[in-house]
Amino acid sequence: MLSGGGRVSTGTRPGRSGTGFGADLYKLWRVGRDNLPTVAAIYAQACNDLAATQSGLPAAFAGSAPFGGADTLQAWADLRDAVQGILADTATGLELAGEALCTAADAYARADAQAAAEYRRLVRDDGSVPEISVPAPVRPGGWTPQWGQR
Amino acid sequence: MSFDQLMDHARQIEELATRWAVVMSKEGLGDQAPPAVDQVRPDSPTYGADYQRFQAQFAFVPTLFEPFASCPDPALFTPLIHDVDDVLKRLSFGAGAVDPFTGYSYGANSDLEKMTGASSALEGWTGRAAMNFKETFIDPFRSIEGNQFLLAQALKCTLEAEQAIWVATRRDIDDIAHKTLAALDHMQDCGRNTWGQTFTVAACLTSLVAAPFSGGLSLALDLVGAAAWVAAASPPSSAPTIEFSGETPQAVIASMSDAVGRLGQDIRSQRDRIDRCLAAARLELSQNGRQYTFPRPELAGSPPSTLTGPFGLGYVQ
Numbered sequence: 001m002l003s004g005g006g007r008v009s010t011g012t013r014p015g016r017s018g019t020g021f022g023a024d025l026y027k028l029w030r031v032g033r034d035n036l037p038t039v040a041a042i043y044a045q046a047c048n049d050l051a052a053t054q055s056g057l058p059a060a061f062a063g064s065a066p067f068g069g070a071d072t073l074q075a076w077a078d079l080r081d082a083v084q085g086i087l088a089d090t091a092t093g094l095e096l097a098g099e100a101l102c103t104a105a106d107a108y109a110r111a112d113a114q115a116a117a118e119y120r121r122l123v124r125d126d127g128s129v130p131e132i133s134v135p136a137p138v139r140p141g142g143w144t145p146q147w148g149q150r
Numbered sequence: 151m152s153f154d155q156l157m158d159h160a161r162q163i164e165e166l167a168t169r170w171a172v173v174m175s176k177e178g179l180g181d182q183a184p185p186a187v188d189q190v191r192p193d194s195p196t197y198g199a200d201y202q203r204f205q206a207q208f209a210f211v212p213t214l215f216e217p218f219a220s221c222p223d224p225a226l227f228t229p230l231i232h233d234v235d236d237v238l239k240r241l242s243f244g245a246g247a248v249d250p251f252t253g254y255s256y257g258a259n260s261d262l263e264k265m266t267g268a269s270s271a272l273e274g275w276t277g278r279a280a281m282n283f284k285e286t287f288i289d290p291f292r293s294i295e296g297n298q299f300l301l302a303q304a305l306k307c308t309l310e311a312e313q314a315i316w317v318a319t320r321r322d323i324d325d326i327a328h329k330t331l332a333a334l335d336h337m338q339d340c341g342r343n344t345w346g347q348t349f350t351v352a353a354c355l356t357s358l359v360a361a362p363f364s365g366g367l368s369l370a371l372d373l374v375g376a377a378a379w380v381a382a383a384s385p386p387s388s389a390p391t392i393e394f395s396g397e398t399p400q401a402v403i404a405s406m407s408d409a410v411g412r413l414g415q416d417i418r419s420q421r422d423r424i425d426r427c428l429a430a431a432r433l434e435l436s437q438n439g440r441q442y443t444f445p446r447p448e449l450a451g452s453p454p455s456t457l458t459g460p461f462g463l464g465y466v467q
Contacts, residue, residue: 016274016466024466027271035264035271042261046240050305053230060226061312066217067319068418075428076308082435083301086443087237090298096450097283104457111458 022118025105029123032101036094037132043091044137050084051138081140088137095134153320159327160215163406164208166334167399171204172197174398187337208403214410218323227313234306241299243292250358251307251375265291277464279448279457286445297362297442300371304360304431307375311355311424314376315417318354321385322413330406333396343402344395347409351416353389354380355423362434362441371434374427 016024054077061073109116169190176184190197192205238247244258269288272280329345336343356377359370379386394409396402435442449457456462 021466024274028275028463031268031271035268038261038264042240042259046237046302049233049236049240050302053233056226056230060230061222063217063220064222064312064316064421067221067414068421072312072421072424072428075425075432076305076312079301079428079431079435080305082432083298083305086298086301090444093287093444093447093450097287097447100279100449100452100457101463103454104463107454107458108463 017112018114019118021112022109022115023122025108025115025119026122026126028101028108029105029119030126030129032098032103032105034129034132036098036101037134040091040094040098041132041134043087043094044135047084047087047091047137047139048135050080050087051140053080081143084138084140085143088139088143091134091137153324156215156219156324156327157212159331160212160219163327163330163334163403164205164211166331167208167211167403168201168205170334170337170399171207172200175200175204207400211403211406214407215323215327218319218410218413221319221323222312222316224313224316224320227309227316231306231309231313234302234309237302238299238306241295241302243296243299246296247299249307250303250360250373251310251356252378262295265295274466275463276467277460277462279452279461280463282448287447290444294442294444300360300362301431301435301442304371304373304427307373308424308427310376311374311427312421314354314380315351315420315424317380318351318385319413319417322349322351322416323410326406326409326413329394330402330409333394333402333405334399337397337399337402342395343397344393346391346393348385348389348391349413349416350385350389351413351420353377353386355420357423362438372427372430374423 057073057077064072105119109119166187169187172190173184173187176182185197190201192198192201194201238249238256240259241247241262242256242259243262244256247256247258248254249256265288269284272284272288275281326347329347333343333345354377355374357372357374360373361370377386392409392412394405396405449462452462
């Protein structure tokens with residue numbers, strides 16, 4: 001999948017360079033700064049909406065035990081935990097990937113002065129990209145994340 | 151009559167059945183006319199002993215109603231359902247995001263399109279982590295996200311199903327108490343003492359099959375949710391109705407016991423459907439988890455030196 005004979009390193013690549021490359025870095029930064037954190041925040045909020053059900057769950061099911069359902073409360077909570085964990089991991093993955101793209105854009109820019117100038121100009125001129133605050137997703141108790149928690 | 155008075159009614163049933171049993175025990179005994187039902191009281195010098203004796207036959211009645219009096223409050227499910235509904239609103243792409251039971255269409259959360267927008271910016275990058283992110287996150291995003299939406303729907307519809315069971319339970323047990331009291335009130339009326347008991351719990355759920363987006367491996371998800379009539383509070387004619395009868399207080403109470411037993415069976419049967427739905431969703435998730443989860447992106451946590459190399463973003467064409 002990787003062309004370029006593995007020669008790729010910061011700033012010296014067979015691909016684009018200079019001003020055009022600066023525009024590429026800006027797009028990369030923009031995805032890392034805005035697109036991925038925005039979607040990560042959606043997932044984190046959805047995760048936390050599910051987490052919020054925990055406080056009212058025992059009271060809602062109180063009194064149901066004499067009426068069977070092997071253990072409907074536990075079965076529901078188990079599925080909820082699984083979905084909540086998936087949403088949390090997705091949020092974290094997107095947020096970390098976004099941070100990586102921003103870090104990478106900066107690293108590439110450090111090795112290509114012309115690209116860096118254009119990249120920084122575009123970032124400076126684009127005042128419409130506030131930092132997205134991604135809420136910390138609440139993982140269910142006992143959930144093992146696919147990757148490190150933030 | 152309201153559900154909140156259920157235990158009061160249970161005690162009234164016990165008392166009225168006892169009184170009638172005393173009255174009927176005095177019928178046909180010589181020249182003395184049996185007492186009127188309101189003359190029979192536990193503190194009556196004449197009938198007190200009889201009252202105590204017959205009360206023992208019906209003392210179980212309040213106990214029979216107790217689990218129903220403390221059954222779940224359907225209103226307590228509403229905030230939980232709202233929480234899960236918020237999840238669905240957040241994860242809705244619009245098209246196809248429809249509640250399968252109510253037909254409600256969730257409006258699109260346009261911010262989700264930012265994932266699609268990320269595609270073009272990463273298009274030309276050839277490093278392994280860049281390709282990995284495109285292939286495992288961006289390209290399958292709509293289908294995996296759609297399947298996650300489906301799981302959230304399973305959570306919501308099972309809560310609604312559980313809520314519907316308790317709405318119908320309260321209606322049915324209240325109706326049983328009401329009709330039992332009426333049957334006891336009409337104990338000496340002309341004609342047969344019969345009444346129809348409708349079991350709406352048996353008709354409060356509905357099932358359907360939802361198909362996840364998949365590479366062909368996933369099973370269809372069997373979902374169970376509240377029947378439409380529950381929200382409208384008008385039970386369907388299809389709800390089973392059983393005719394009960396009783397010409398003596400013992401027979402009336404036996405019919406009532408049968409009805410309560412039948413209601414309990416209906417509740418257990420419906421809750422088993424919810425359990426099966428939840429178990430099937432968990433099984434589907436464990437067997438075909440890749441259809442519902444994104445793998446760890448290789449970009450995550452990579453140091454800058456790796457990020458700009460061939461195992462990171464590589465170069466852009």
